[in-house]
Amino acid sequence: MNEVAPSRTGDLQVINASFETLTGPTQLFAFGLVGADNTPVIGADVEVWTRTREGEPAVGPVPAQFREIPNQPLGLYVVRLDLPVAGAIPLAAVTSDGAAGQTALRVADPETATVPAAGDTAPVVATPTTEDLLGFERLCTLYPPCGMHKNSFDSLIADGRPVMLSIATPGFCETAICGPTVEVVESVRTARGDDDRVAWVHLEVFVDGGVTLAEQVTDWNLPSEPWLFGVGADGTVVGRLDGPLTVLPEEIMALAEQLV
Known part of the structure; x- marks a missing residue:
């Protein structure tokens, strides 16, 4: 942290809600930022740094883009990162006014990813439809229900x-x-x-x-x-x-x- 924000003005909490990010170039990662007073940091200018190997210099800065969440008074920061190796990859986010925070990305190789990734054969499963609930108590818990239950x-x-x-x-x-x-x-x-x-x-x-x-x-x-x-x-x-x-x-x- 001191390497990328030696004069930081405050501490941030970086909210990483993704289960698994994949190795490769320009991988998409989204995160939230919360200030010391537990208030969401919205619309800030943010740069991101990563360190893919222990002992190597931090890689960055990579600018993050703020995105509003539809119908919510919140937002997310989106960034594309080059992630050449798997593992727990440290990530630091620094705002233009010097506040900073860090997290760790869970990065996996596509070939060994926990969840099916690009190139894998999709598990073919039957899904409930308006004609057959397949034992589900509710077809859709969105209100009103979405229109994505026509076909299995x-x-x-x-x-x-x-x-x-x-x-x-x-x-x-x-x-x-x-x-x-x-x-x-x-x-x-x-x-x-x-x-x-x-x-x-x-x-x-x-x-x-x-x-x-x-x-x-x-x-x-x-x-x-x-x-x-x-x-x-x-x-x-x-x-x-x-x-x-x-x-x-x-x-x-x-x-x-x-x-x-």
């Missing part, structure tokens, strides 16, 4: 359709970061208006009132939520977003564009 994921893949698969539970998520996920994904879907080219599916995390994990979520090996996967017509994962990235319309739109 497995049938869409069998038909050779590219799919944007959202796995999230608006009704049982308690944070401002993951709660709006389905609402934001739904807004991108309706804005695109291309359901004939890209299918959109939402899968709830629990089969009941927030207690019993759905088998489909277990099949995807998800240790957290929310997640959004872009799956190609051949059933291969094209890309993924998790945690705070799932409430950023530009990133959701970009992932959908990769499927067409």
Whole structure:
């Protein structure tokens, strides 16, 4: 910290809500900032530094872009980082007025990632639809329900359709970061208006009132939520977003564009 902010004017808490970031160039990472008085830091000029190997100089600065969270009095900072190695990678965020904070990224190789990554074969699971709840007590905990329950994921893949698969539970998520996920994904879907080219599916995390994990979520090996996967017509994962990235319309739109 002293290396990148030797004269820091205050301490920040860097909120890393992503479960797993992948190795590679220009990897997307989103984070929140909270000041010493526990107040969110909104709209600041922020630069990010990382150290990929012990003993090497910090890499940076890389400017972060502030993004508002739709329908929330909060926001996130988004940055693209070159992450050549896996492991716990230290990250420092420094504002233009000298306040600074740090966290550690959990960085994994795509080949050994916990959650399916680009190039992996997507786990093909049946998802509840308006015609068949598959034992789920509620089709969708968003109110009003989203429009992403017309077709089951497995049938869409069998038909050779590219799919944007959202796995999230608006009704049982308690944070401002993951709660709006389905609402934001739904807004991108309706804005695109291309359901004939890209299918959109939402899968709830629990089969009941927030207690019993759905088998489909277990099949995807998800240790957290929310997640959004872009799956190609051949059933291969094209890309993924998790945690705070799932409430950023530009990133959701970009992932959908990769499927067409």
